[in-house]
Amino acid sequence: xxxxxxxxxxxxxxxxxxxxxxxxxxxxxxxxxxxxxxxxxxxxxxxxxxxxxxxxxxxxxxxxxxxxxxxxxxxxxxxxxxxxxxxxxxxxxxxxxxxxxxxxxxxxxxxxxxxxxxxxxxxxxxxxxxxxxxxxxxxxxxxxxxxxxxxxxxxxxxxxxxxxxxxxxxxxxxxxxxxxxxxxxxxxxxxxxxxxxxxxxxxxxxxxxxxxxxxxxxxxxxxxxxxxxxxxxxx
Numbered sequence: 001x002x003x004x005x006x007x008x009x010x011x012x013x014x015x016x017x018x019x020x021x022x023x024x025x026x027x028x029x030x031x032x033x034x035x036x037x038x039x040x041x042x043x044x045x046x047x048x049x050x051x052x053x054x055x056x057x058x059x060x061x062x063x064x065x066x067x068x069x070x071x072x073x074x075x076x077x078x079x080x081x082x083x084x085x086x087x088x089x090x091x092x093x094x095x096x097x098x099x100x101x102x103x104x105x106x107x108x109x110x111x112x113x114x115x116x117x118x119x120x121x122x123x124x125x126x127x128x129x130x131x132x133x134x135x136x137x138x139x140x141x142x143x144x145x146x147x148x149x150x151x152x153x154x155x156x157x158x159x160x161x162x163x164x165x166x167x168x169x170x171x172x173x174x175x176x177x178x179x180x181x182x183x184x185x186x187x188x189x190x191x192x193x194x195x196x197x198x199x200x201x202x203x204x205x206x207x208x209x210x211x212x213x214x215x216x217x218x219x220x221x222x223x224x225x226x227x228x229x230x231x232x233x234x235x
Contacts, residue, residue, distance in 0.1 A: 010221035013170030015108055016160045016189065017138075019119035020054075021176040021196040022212075023105075024129050025096040026121075027054060033085035034061075037078070043069045047197075054177045054198045057120050057150030058082060083122055090128045098196070100213030102134060104174075109136030111217060116140035116160040120150055120179070140164055152182035157189055172223045174212065181206055190223050205229040 020026045027050075035045040043065075053061055062079035065071060071078060108115045115137050119126050122145040130138060140163045142148075148155040154168075161168040173184035176196040184191035185205055192207045193200050200208070205228055209215075 011113055012172040012220055012224035013166035014114040014164045016116050016118050016157055016171050016173045018175045018180045019117050019126055022174050023101045025098055026129050027197055029086050029089045033082050037082055041071050051198050056179050057144055087125050090125050095129050095132055099211050104212050104215050105137035106134045109134055114139055114164045118142045118156045118160045120144040151179040154187035157184050157187035188228055190226050192223055
C-alpha cells in the first residue's frame with residue numbers, strides 16, 4: 001500500500017523492534033538452550049518458568065539461575081555456555097518469522113522509515129537469526145552484549161534512536177515482553193506490545209495489538225500519534 005501525503009507526514013521517525021518473540025519465533029531456541037544447559041545440573045526447565053524471564057538480559061538470567069537453583073558454576077560461565085548453545089541452534093536452523101514481521105520490515109523499507117532491532121540477544125545470534133531480513137531494513141542493531149544497561153532500562157531504545165538520529169519520542173517500538181515494554185516506555189517511545197509467550201498487564205501509554213500481520217502506513221501513523229503519558233509512565 002502506498003501512503004497518501006497525509007499518511008507520510010505522520011509516519012514515525014523510526015521503528016524499533018525487539019527480536020525474540022516479536023520479529024522471530026526464536027524464544028523456542030532460547031528455551032531449548034536453557035533446558036539443555038539446566039538439565040546438565042539436574043534442573044527441569046519448564047515453559048512456565050521460562051515465561052517468567054522472557055526478554056531478560058542473559059547475564060541477569062544466568063545470575064538468577066545460579067542463585068535460584070544453587071548451580072555450582074559462575075554466572076559468567078553459565079551465560080557463555082547458554083550463548084554458545086543458542087548460537088549453534090540459530091546457525092543451523094532458518095529463521096521462523098512471526099506473523100507479519102517480514103512484511104512489516106518490507107513496508108518500512110518501501111516507506112523509507114528507518115528501523116532497528118533492539119534485543120537482549122548477543123550480536124552474533126541476532127545477526128544469524130535475522131540474516132534473511134529484507135534489504136533496506138534494520139540499519140541498526142542494539143544487542144545484549146553491548147556496554148549498556150539491559151532491558152527494562154531505557155538505554156537500549158535510547159541508543160537505537162540515537163544511532164538512527166531520531167528522538168525517542170518520534171519512535172514506534174514493537175515488543176512482546178514485560179522487560180521490553182518497560183524499557184520502551186521508560187525511553188519515552190510509542191510502545192506497542194504484541195503478546196506472545198508472556199502475559200502483559202495494561203500500562204499507561206502502552207498500545208496493544210494481536211499481531212504484526214496486516215499493518216500498513218495508516219497503522220504506523222496512528223501509533224506514532226498516540227500521546228505519550230505525562231510524567232514517569234512506570235511510576
